Amino acid sequence: MNLQTDPSKGDTPDGGQILDTDTDSIVVRFAGDSGDGVQLLGGQFAQATAVDHNSLATFPDFPAEIRAPIGTTYGVSAFQIKFGSRMIKTSGDSPDVLVALNPAALKVNYKDVRVGGLIVLDAGSFTERNLKKAGFEVDPRGDGTLGEYRTLEIDISALTLEATKPFDVTQKEALRGKNMWTLGLIYWMYDRTTAATEKFVAGKFGADSPVAQANIAALKAGHAYGETAEVSGDIQQTRVSDVEFPAGEYRLVTGAEALSWGLVAGCRLAGLDMTFCSYPITPSSPILHILSKLKNFGVTTFQAEDEIAAACSAIGASYAGNMGITASSGPGIALKTEAIGLAISTELPLVIVNTQRAGPSTGLPTKTEQSDLFLTVWGRNGDAPMVVLSAQSPADCFEVGIEAVRLATKYMTPVFLLSDGYIANAAEPWLIPSMSDYEPFPVSFRSETEGFQPFSRDDETLARPWVKPGTPGLTHRIGGIEKADGSGNISYDPENHQRMTDLRTAKIDGIAKDIPKQAVELGNEGGKLVVVGWGSTFGPINRAVANMLDAGLDVAHIHIRNLWPLPQNLIELLGSYEKVLVAEMNNGQMLTFLRSQTRQDIDGHLKVTGQPLTIREVQDAIRARVQN
Amino acid sequence: MNVQVEPAKLKAKDFASDQEVRWCPGCGDYAILKAVQVALANMGAQPDNTVFVSGIGCAARFPYYMATYGFHTIHGRAPAVASGVKIANPDLDVWVVSGDGDSLSIGGNHLLHILRRNVDVQFLLFNNEIYGLTKGQYSPTSGLGQKSPSTPQGSIDAPVDACTFALGCNARFVARGIDIQAKELGHVFTRARDHKGASFVEIIQNCIVFNDDAFAHFTEKSIAKNSQIIVKHGEKLIYGAASDKGIRVKPGAFELEAVTIGENGITEDDILVHDETNRVLAGLLVAMKPPEMPVALGVIYCDPATPYEQAVKAQVEASVAANGVGDLDVLLRKGSTWTVS
Numbered sequence: 001m002n003l004q005t006d007p008s009k010g011d012t013p014d015g016g017q018i019l020d021t022d023t024d025s026i027v028v029r030f031a032g033d034s035g036d037g038v039q040l041l042g043g044q045f046a047q048a049t050a051v052d053h054n055s056l057a058t059f060p061d062f063p064a065e066i067r068a069p070i071g072t073t074y075g076v077s078a079f080q081i082k083f084g085s086r087m088i089k090t091s092g093d094s095p096d097v098l099v100a101l102n103p104a105a106l107k108v109n110y111k112d113v114r115v116g117g118l119i120v121l122d123a124g125s126f127t128e129r130n131l132k133k134a135g136f137e138v139d140p141r142g143d144g145t146l147g148e149y150r151t152l153e154i155d156i157s158a159l160t161l162e163a164t165k166p167f168d169v170t171q172k173e174a175l176r177g178k179n180m181w182t183l184g185l186i187y188w189m190y191d192r193t194t195a196a197t198e199k200f201v202a203g204k205f206g207a208d209s210p211v212a213q214a215n216i217a218a219l220k221a222g223h224a225y226g227e228t229a230e231v232s233g234d235i236q237q238t239r240v241s242d243v244e245f246p247a248g249e250y251r252l253v254t255g256a257e258a259l260s261w262g263l264v265a266g267c268r269l270a271g272l273d274m275t276f277c278s279y280p281i282t283p284s285s286p287i288l289h290i291l292s293k294l295k296n297f298g299v300t301t302f303q304a305e306d307e308i309a310a311a312c313s314a315i316g317a318s319y320a321g322n323m324g325i326t327a328s329s330g331p332g333i334a335l336k337t338e339a340i341g342l343a344i345s346t347e348l349p350l351v352i353v354n355t356q357r358a359g360p361s362t363g364l365p366t367k368t369e370q371s372d373l374f375l376t377v378w379g380r381n382g383d384a385p386m387v388v389l390s391a392q393s394p395a396d397c398f399e400v401g402i403e404a405v406r407l408a409t410k411y412m413t414p415v416f417l418l419s420d421g422y423i424a425n426a427a428e429p430w431l432i433p434s435m436s437d438y439e440p441f442p443v444s445f446r447s448e449t450e451g452f453q454p455f456s457r458d459d460e461t462l463a464r465p466w467v468k469p470g471t472p473g474l475t476h477r478i479g480g481i482e483k484a485d486g487s488g489n490i491s492y493d494p495e496n497h498q499r500m501t502d503l504r505t506a507k508i509d510g511i512a513k514d515i516p517k518q519a520v521e522l523g524n525e526g527g528k529l530v531v532v533g534w535g536s537t538f539g540p541i542n543r544a545v546a547n548m549l550d551a552g553l554d555v556a557h558i559h560i561r562n563l564w565p566l567p568q569n570l571i572e573l574l575g576s577y578e579k580v581l582v583a584e585m586n587n588g589q590m591l592t593f594l595r596s597q598t599r600q601d602i603d604g605h606l607k608v609t610g611q612p613l614t615i616r617e618v619q620d621a622i623r624a625r626v627q628n
Numbered sequence: 629m630n631v632q633v634e635p636a637k638l639k640a641k642d643f644a645s646d647q648e649v650r651w652c653p654g655c656g657d658y659a660i661l662k663a664v665q666v667a668l669a670n671m672g673a674q675p676d677n678t679v680f681v682s683g684i685g686c687a688a689r690f691p692y693y694m695a696t697y698g699f700h701t702i703h704g705r706a707p708a709v710a711s712g713v714k715i716a717n718p719d720l721d722v723w724v725v726s727g728d729g730d731s732l733s734i735g736g737n738h739l740l741h742i743l744r745r746n747v748d749v750q751f752l753l754f755n756n757e758i759y760g761l762t763k764g765q766y767s768p769t770s771g772l773g774q775k776s777p778s779t780p781q782g783s784i785d786a787p788v789d790a791c792t793f794a795l796g797c798n799a800r801f802v803a804r805g806i807d808i809q810a811k812e813l814g815h816v817f818t819r820a821r822d823h824k825g826a827s828f829v830e831i832i833q834n835c836i837v838f839n840d841d842a843f844a845h846f847t848e849k850s851i852a853k854n855s856q857i858i859v860k861h862g863e864k865l866i867y868g869a870a871s872d873k874g875i876r877v878k879p880g881a882f883e884l885e886a887v888t889i890g891e892n893g894i895t896e897d898d899i900l901v902h903d904e905t906n907r908v909l910a911g912l913l914v915a916m917k918p919p920e921m922p923v924a925l926g927v928i929y930c931d932p933a934t935p936y937e938q939a940v941k942a943q944v945e946a947s948v949a950a951n952g953v954g955d956l957d958v959l960l961r962k963g964s965t966w967t968v969s
Contacts, residue, residue: 051966196964245968249961265956275716295947297954300940302715305741309708312701312738316681316712319699320720324712342702432960469697469713469720472676477645477692479700489647490692 025084026240027092028186031109032101033070034063034077037179042079043427044183044200048192049083050252050429053242056083057539059091059612060425064282064365071133076108085241089539091426093614097189099182101125101156103134110146118150120185122178124157154225156181163221164214173211177218184222191239194219246431253430255394255423256286259353262401264297265435267323269402270409271442273298275317276325277310282365283421284329284355307332311339311352318348319478321445321468323405327353329421330372331362337380340414344384344504346478347455347464349408349415356420356535358610367610368421370535371586373593376416377564383501385508387411388563390418392538395430397423400561402438409443411511412463418563420585422612423536449473454488462507511565518567522546523556526576529626530556532602533583534563534590537613541583544618552628560590571598579625581605583618640665643675645695651686656807656833660754661693663810664723667817678721681710683735685727686761687754687833704735707742710749711936718937721821722749728769729759732788736768743797746825748935750817753790753828754807756835757842764838776838791914794828795907795929801827802910802929806847807834812858812925819927825935832923846918857922859913861904861930864896867922874899875913875921884912886921905931 028045032038039060046058059080068075082092094114100106102125113119121141131139140146141153160181164174180201187194198216205212226237267274276299278288292301300322304310307328314324328336333354343350356372358364376388387407391400400417408415446452446465454476455464467474476488484491485499521538522545523530533541538559545557556577560570574580575598582591583605591604605621607613643665651657668678678696682688684703691698697720701709710724724742731739731753742749758776759765766776766783769790773782794802801823805813813831820827832843846855857867857875865875866889876898878885887894903909910929916922 047964051964053966053968247968249965249967251961251963251965261956261960264954264959268956273716275712277712294954294959295944296951297956297959300715300944302711302940304708304711305737308705309711309738309741312705312708313712313715315701316699316709316714317716318712319709320713320716322716324716338702339705346699432965435956468717469679470677470717475675475695475697477647477694477698477700479691479698480702481700 024086024240025082025088025092026097026190026238027080027082027095028097028099029078029080029095029109029112030099030101030182031076031078031105032179033104034065034075035067035070036077036101037176038077038079038101041179041183042081044197045186046081046427047252048187048196049081049190050250051196052192053245054083054240055086055088055243055245055429056081057088057091058427059422061611062366069133071102071104071130073104073108073134076105078105078109083240085243087243088428089543090612090615093616099186101178101182103130103136103140106140107134107136110140110149113149115148116150118152119146120152120154120182122156122182123153124155154185159221159225160218163217167214167217168210169214174214177215180215180218181222184219184224185226186222188223188226189237191237194223245429248431250429250431252427253395253398254286254425254427255391255397255419256355256425257290258395258430259391259397259401259417259419259424260287260290260294262398263325263351263353263405264291264294264299265398265438266402266405267298268435269438269440269442270323270405271440272321272323272405272409273300274325275300275302275314275322276327277302277304277314277317278327279304279307279310279332281307281329281332283357283424284327284332284353286424287327287353287355307335308339311336311350312342315339315343315346315348315350318343318350319346319469321466323349323351323409325351325353327355329355329357329365330359330375333372333375334379340386341380341382341384342480343414344380344386345480345483347412347504349412349466351404351408351415351417353417353419355424356418358421358608364610366421368536368612369585369608369610370418370420370537371589371608372418373534373563373586373589376418377593383505385505385564386413387415387508387511387565388418389415390535390561390563391423392535392559392561394423394426394428398430398433406441407511407514409466410441410463410514411461411507412466413508418535420536445471446474447471452476453486454478455483455486457503457507462503462510509565512562512568515562515565515567518558518560518570518573520573521557521559523549523554525556525573527556528554528577529579529581529622530558530574530577531581531583531618531622532558532560532574532590532594534560535584537583537585540613540615540618543615544622547615548619548622553622553626555622555626566597574598574602575600579603581621581625583613583621585613637672638669638675640669643668643673643695645693647692649693650689652837654836655686656756656835657687657690657754659807659810660752660813660831660833661690663813664752664817665694666810667814667821670814671818671821673721673821677719678723679713680723680725681706681713682725683727683730684761685730685759686835687725687727687752688730690725704730704733705738706730707735707738707747707749707751711742711745711747714747714749714937715940718748718941724749724751726751726753727760728753728755728757728790729767732768732790732793739793740797743794743799743826743828745936746798746800746933748825748937750820750827751829753830754833755790755830756833756839757787758835758839760835760838789914790830791828791928792911794830795911795914799828799929800825800931800933801927802914803828803927804830804832804914804923804925806832806843806856806925808847809925816927819930823930823932825932846923855918855922856925857916858926859902859904859924859928860926861902864899864901866896866899873922875916876900884916884921904929907931
C-alpha cells in the first residue's frame with residue numbers, strides 16, 4: 001500500500017560507493033513569513049510534483065504562533081519537499097535549494113543548505129528595517145555569510161507588484177501574490193506547468209475575481225521570468241525523470257488524512273458507527289476537522305469541553321455500542337490517563353490517537369518528537385496493560401487506523417495509536433487501496449441472556465462480551481472498582497484481584513499471537529549490527545541502512561510497529577545481532593524499554609531537536625559501530 | 629433500539645439489583661434510592677432501556693443498586709461519560725447520579741457543559757455539604773466556618789449554591805427536593821424524566837456520620853412547614869403550617885420577601901404566582917435561605933429547548949440526506965489523483 005515503506009523498487013543507489021545523501025533527488029525548502037503563504041506554495045508544488053510521477057515526501061515546519069510579528073525569525077514558516085526519480089523515504093537532510101522570501105527566513109534556514117546549494121532571495125525584502133528585525137547587523141549578502149552557497153537575488157516583491165498592476169487589487173493584496181510568483185519560477189526550474197495551480201486559484205477566489213487574476217498573473221510572470229532566461233545561467237531548468245511506480249491510482253495524502261480515513265475504514269470493517277470525541281490541540285486537531293466533515297460515513301464528532309471529557313465521552317460511546325475514539329497530543333494524553341485506566345478496567349474498546357509533539361509540558365507544540373513511548377506503554381496507575389501501535393509514515397496511518405479498531409473491538413481493550421507532528425503534516429504519494437481488499441471483522445454484540453455474565457471471557461481472546469445498553473434481559477453494572485471474575489460485582493477479595501490482574505495482563509499479552517511477526521526490513525537476519533526504529537523514523541533509518549548496505553557494511557533495519565505487546569519473536573531476533581542500535585527522536589525511551597525486555601547490550605542514537613532524524617546522522621551512527 | 633412488547637407493569641422492587649446496599653445505616657441515600665425506584669416503576673420505565681451513570685463518592689455507588697444498566701465511572705466525569713452514551717444512543721433513558729464534591733468540585737467543568745449543551749439526561753446531585761467517602765472533609769457546598777478534618781479552624785471557602793450554579797450554566801430544568809420527602813421527590817423525578825433536555829435536580833441529603841443535621845434548620849419537623857416552600861407552576865407562592873405565608877416582590881426593591889397574609893394589610897393578591905418558565909424568578913427563588921426566607925423546593929425552572937443529542941442526530945441525518953451514505957472508495961479518490969499504468 002505504502003510506497004514509502006516498499007524498498008523493493010528503485011531505492012538502491014548506483015555502484016558501491018558511500019553516499020552521504022540521495023543522488024537522484026532534489027530537496028527544496030520554501031521559507032517566508034507565516035503570512036507569506038509558504039505552506040500553500042509548498043502544497044501546490046508537492047501536488048504538481050506528484051502528478052508528474054516523481055516520488056516525494058514533504059515536511060511542513062511552522063511556528064506555534066499564528067501570526068508572529070512580521071519579519072521576525074520566530075514568525076518564519078517553512079515547507080520542505082524532497083522529490084526524485086527513485087523512491088523517496090524522507091523529506092531530505094539538507095536543501096539543495098532554499099527560497100527565502102525575507103531576511104528572517106534566510107537567517108533561520110541558510111545554515112541547513114548543503115554547501116554549494118542555491119539560495120533564491122527576494123531582494124526587495126532586504127530593507128534595513130527587515131534586516132534588523134531578522135537580527136542581521138550587516139547585510140548577509142555582502143559580508144561573506146553566504147559564501148559557501150550560490151545565491152540568486154530577484155526582487156520578487158517588485159516583480160509581483162509589476163505583474164499584478166493591471167488588476168483592481170490593493171498593494172497589500174498584490175504583494176500576497178509573492179508566493180505565486182515564486183511558485184511560477186520554481187515550476188519553471190523543474191519543468192512543470194502552471195495549469196493545475198491556475199485552476200486551484202480560480203476555484204479558491206472565483207475565476208473572475210481580481211484577486212484570482214492577480215495571483216494567476218504573478219504565477220505566470222514567475223514562470224516567464226525563468227523561461228525568458230532573465231536568470232542568466234544562475235539556475236538551469238532541471239527535468240527529474242519519472243519514478244516507476246507500481247500501476248494504479250495515486251493521490252497525495254497527509255498523515256492526518258490517512259489516519260482519519262483509516263479509522264473510518266476500521267469502523268466500516270467492524271460494522272460500527274464512530275463517535276469521535278476530541279479537544280483542540282496542536283498538532284492533532286486536523287483529525288477532528290477531517291472527521292467532522294464525514295458525518296455521512298457513520299461518524300459523529302464531539303468537541304468536548306476538555307481532554308478528560310473527550311476521553312470519557314468516547315468511553316461512554318463505546319459503552320453504548322459505538323466505536324469511541326479520541327485523539328490528542330502529549331499534554332492532552334496525560335490528562336486522559338485516568339479515563340484510559342477506566343477503559344482498561346471496564347474492558348471497553350477505545351482508540352486513543354496520540355499525535356506526539358516535543359515535550360515536556362507544552363514543549364514545542366508544532367515540532368515533532370516521539371517521546372510519549374513511556375507515557376503510552378507504562379504511564380498509568382495500577383497494572384494497566386493495553387495495546388500500543390505506531391504509524392511509520394503518512395500513508396501507513398491508514399493501515400494502522402484499521403488495525404487499531406480491529407484490536408480494540410476483538411479484544412475489548414483501549415488501543416493507543418501513535419503518530420507524530422511530522423507524520424500528521426507531511427504528505428506522500430499513496431497507491432489508493434480498494435476497500436474490497438480488506439477482510440471485514442464485524443463485531444457481534446451479546447444478546448443471548450442464557451448464562452450471561454458481564455465478565456465472562458472468550459476462551460481464545462479472553463475478551464469479555466460487549467453488550468449494548470437497551471438489550472433486553474442483559475442489564476448489568478460495570479465500573480472502575482475491582483470486579484469479581486465473571487459476575488462483575490464489586491469485589492475486594494484479594495485472590496480475585498490477583499486473578500483479574502493476571503487475566504487483564506494475559507489478554508493483552510495474548511494479542512502477540514494475533515499480530516505479524518517482527519520482520520527485518522533491510523539486511524540479513526543476524527549479523528554485526530541492527531538499527532532499530534519505530535514511528536516516523538522509518539524513512540531516514542531505512543535509507544541510511546540501504547546506503548550502508550550498498551557500501552558493504554553488515555547492517556540491518558528492524559522497525560517496530562507493535563510497541564505493546566511486542567511481536568513474539570522480537571527479542572530473539574535482536575539476539576541474533578552482535579550490536580543493537582536504537583535510533584529515535586527522544587532521550588532513550590525505546591532504548592530503555594528494550595533493555596527492560598532483554599539482557600542484551602543495546603545503545604542508542606538519540607535526538608530531540610524537534611526535527612526529524614537525518615539520513616546522514618544515522619549513517620554516521622552506523623559507521624561508528626561497524627566497519628567494512 | 630429496543631423493541632418493547634406491551635411491557636408488564638413493574639414494581640419498585642423490580643428496579644432493585646441483587647447487591648446489598650452498603651451505605652451507612654440511616655444515610656439519606658437509602659430514601660433517595662427508594663424514591664427513584666418507586667418513581668421509575670410509576671412512570672412505566674423499562675430497566676433494559678435505562679442507564680445510571682455515576683462518578684465517585686457515596687452517591688456514586690447508586691448504579692450498583694439499580695437493576696438497570698449502570699456505569700460507575702471516575703471522579704467528576706460522569707457527565708462526560710453520560711454525554712457519550714446519549715450521543716451514541718439517544719433512545720436510552722440516562723440518569724446521572726452525583727454528589728456535591730463530585731459535580732461541583734472535581735467535576736464542576738463537566739456539569740457546566742452537560743447543562744449548557746442541554747444533553748437529555750436526569751442529573752441528580754445529592755448535596756450533603758461534606759465529603760463522605762473520604763471521611764468528612766469540607767466540600768464546595770459546606771458553609772463558611774465548617775469544621776472538618778481538613779478545616780480544623782473552620783472553612784474559609786465561600787460555598788457555591790448548586791441550583792444557582794445550574795441556572796448560571798443555562799440549565800433548562802432546575803428542581804430541588806429533600807431526601808426524606810419521598811412523595812415530592814417522586815414528583816420531581818417524574819417531571820425531570822418527562823423534560824426533554826438536561827434536568828438538574830438538587831437533593832438535600834443528610835450525611836448521618838460526618839454532617840448530621842446540617843439541614844435541620846429547615847428540615848426539622850417542627851419548623852419544616854414554615855421553612856420550606858414547594859413551588860408549583862401557575863400557583864401562588866404560599867407556604868407555612870397555616871398556609872398563611874407567601875412570597876412577594878418587596879415594594880420598591882428588586883428582591884423577594886416573605887410575608888404573612890392578613891398582617892400589615894397583605895392579602896393573597898399580593899402574593900406572586902410561580903412561573904416556572906421565568907429564569908429571573910427562578911434565580912431569586914433558588915437563592916432564598918432560612919431563617920428569613922423559606923427554602924424553595926419542587927420544579928423551580930422548566931423551559932425546554934432542543935436537546936443536544938437531537939441536534940447532533942439532525943446534523944448527521946442532514947449530511948446523509950445531502951450526500952448519501954458515504955462510500956469510502958469514492959472518498960479516498962476525491963480531489964487530485966493520477967494514474968500510473
